[in-house]
Amino acid sequence: MLQELRIKDFAIIEEADIDFQAGMTVLTGETGAGKSIIIDALGLLAGGRGSVDFIRKGAAKAVLQGQFVLPASAPVFQILDDLGIDHEDQTLILQRDLYQAGRNVCRINGVLVNLTSLRKVGEMLIDIHGQNEHQSLMRPETHLSLLDEYDHHLRDELRRYQDAYQQYRKLKTALDKREANEKEWAQRLDILQFQLNEIESAQLVPHEEEKLIEEKDQLDNYQTIHDALENSYQALMGENVDVIGQLGTTMDELEKISDLSSDLNGIYEKVSDAFYNLQDVSHEINNQLDSMEWDENRLDQIEQRLDLIHQLKRKYGDSVQQVIDYGQKIKQELAEMQDSAESSEEQEKAVKTAYDSAYKLAQTLSSHRHQAAHELEKAIHQQLSALYMDKAVFKVKFSGNQELTSTGLDNVEFYIQTNPGESMGPLAKIASGGELSRIMLALKTIFSQQQGVTSIIFDEVDTGVSGRVAQAIAEKISQISQNSQVLCISHLPQVAAIADHHYFISKKVIDGRTGTSVQKLTAQTRIREIARMLSGSEITELTLKHADELIQMADQIKNKKG
Structure with missing residues (x-):
């Protein structure tokens, strides 16, 4: 859910820090106070289209931050993994900065991302429904996936079909590639075979090159190494200069007096150590000289090997x-x-066998989709009836594909007939006004649990309704909030009364500048605000009593459903 929203220098909001809770939250206030600006901020935070017009006059940039707390199984974490963004705990922070120059800076958990990535994550967190916009449920391309999500058996069948379809596509692609370009296929085989033979015939060994270079350096400097070793040996044990022999004589002389004092014994031991160390060194030098052999052929071999490498x-x-x-x-x-x-x-x-297997699964999937569609139609009708649209007819319309696709053989679009005698048409085109609000709420009640969106936002979707319809809409929004966090801008007192949390948005002029403030209402101030919504500017004891009754009735409804 959305836990905290921070807004700075956005439209007429200089600075606002709003804490949100689970359940249903309503935002109310006078027209023009800035309620929709908060929704606009969330829309931009979720990757919506930005504009410098959103930046508060005189400010260099607008800053939006949203903190979300999610369950460990939230699908959005897979997207974060794909983007390489860490998420050690279950908290996710989105940030978007809008600059006067038109530049946007987007961050997810502190990591810079582009707007496309922000939108991909934002769509999994926030679903905004406005009175006049085509939200996710109004896009026909989403209807098939919604139907599949409605029935978990369909989800399992779809996965089985897609596995078979991917196997068919893999085999078909290989066959198409081969048939389309047999010549390139053969050339690729020849190239790979030549390269492999060349590499394997070389019989390379890890770190071989370093060892060869070291050996080559020794051969290249054979004479220098030999002369240095020979001169060193002669200096230590030669006929003209015999350092070790003289050191041995010194050691023998010192040994005679070493037991006379500790100081003399210390000198003797040092000379003795030096004698034996130099003797070992002379033996090693002699061994090196004995083992040295000039092999011109070996040098040629090394150079040829290094050239091959x-x-x-x-x-x-x-x-x-x-x-x-x-x-x-x-x-x-x-x-x-x-x-x-x-x-x-x-x-x-093999391709035909794979196609037949996938096609059979697609037919089974299609048959079960038709059955699920019938159940969905009945469920939607029940929801519409509760919203006083019992004469409306909801239909899941199928159209078949000629070829297999990644989703099977079906195309699906939701159709509706709002009143008897009217024609049935696409959901996206046929409904309007208050009818659209109720249809969307009916659909959202069914799909909110399956979609897994963290926060659902309704921006004045109750416009154009009143009376019993308004009460039904209020109850329906409250019902949706049982599965997802709901934020709702409303002018209906019935909706405000049934909310779990209530914020009042007001506009003030300070030092000649207009600003918006956000206040969480207490039990008493909430009654007064609902009374204002009932009666307008003049609040009487009667309207206060009516507001209190609305809240009590709403609590009874929620307790009964809970």
Whole structure:
């Protein structure tokens, strides 16, 4: 649900920080006080179209922030994973900054995103319904998915069908690719085979290049290394200079007096350590000299090997390991291509088998969709009857596809006949005014639980109704709030009375500037506001009593349904 909304320098709102709760929240106030501005802010926060006209006069930018608390299983977290956005807890923060220059800066959990990504996430969190806009339920392209969501058996069948359809498409694509360009297919096979042979014949070993370079450096500097070792050995044990022999004589002389004092013994031990260390070093130098061998052929071999590695790196990667990895990759691709290099007849047979399997599942899915559509029509009719549209007829109209699609064989659109004798037409075109409000509420009551939208917003959807219809609409909005958080702008006292939370939006002029303030009403101030909605500017004891009665009646209705 939406937990907190922060607005700064947006339209006539200088600054507002609004806390929201679960259930149904109503926003009321005089016309022009700024109620719809709050809804506009939420719309932009969810990725709606922005404009510099929204920025408060004199401000450099407008800032909108919304904090949402979601269940761990919320589908929006998968979208965040796809976008690479962290979500360690179940809190999600959206932010959008609008600048005077026309620039938009959007963030999700502090990560910069583009407007498309913000909209993708926002659509999963906020569903705004206005009196004159075509919201999600008014878009025919959403009707099939709504029908599938209505019946969980359909959801399972759709998944099974889509698995079969994807298998068919995979085989069909492979066959089409092969038939469309057999020549390119064969060329690709030859290229992969050549590359794999070239890499495998080289028998590369990880870190081989580094070792070869080290060995080459030693061979290139053979004479320098040999001379340095020989001179060092002669300096230590040569005929002319015998450092180790002289150090041995010194050690022998010091040994004679080492037991006379601790200082002399310390000197003796140091000389003794030096003697034996240098003796070990001389042996190592001698071993190095004995093992050194100039092999011109080996140098040629190393240079040829390094040249081969260089050529392979130039073609297939920046390192020996990358060349090896590339070889493994094309080996797998080659194996897949060879596996699929069966005869065209066998491929065609596999494609037909996969198509027949998918088509059979599509037919079953379509049959069950028709059954679910009949149940949905009855459920919608019950909802419309509760909203005093019992003469209306709701119909799920099917039109078939000639070919399989990712959703099966069906196209679906919702149709309605609002009054007897009138023609039945598409939902998006046939309804208007107060009828549209009631139809949308009936549909939303059915679909709100399945859609999983965090916050549903109704922006004056009760316009043009009164009396018993107004009461029915109020009860229906309250019913929807049992499944999703509902925010509602309303001029109807019946709607305000049944809300769980009530905010009053007012407009004030301070220092020549118009501003909007948001106040959460107490039990007493709420009665007074509903009385104002009942009677207008003049509030009497009678209207106050009537407002209190409305609230008590609403509480009884909610308790009865609860």
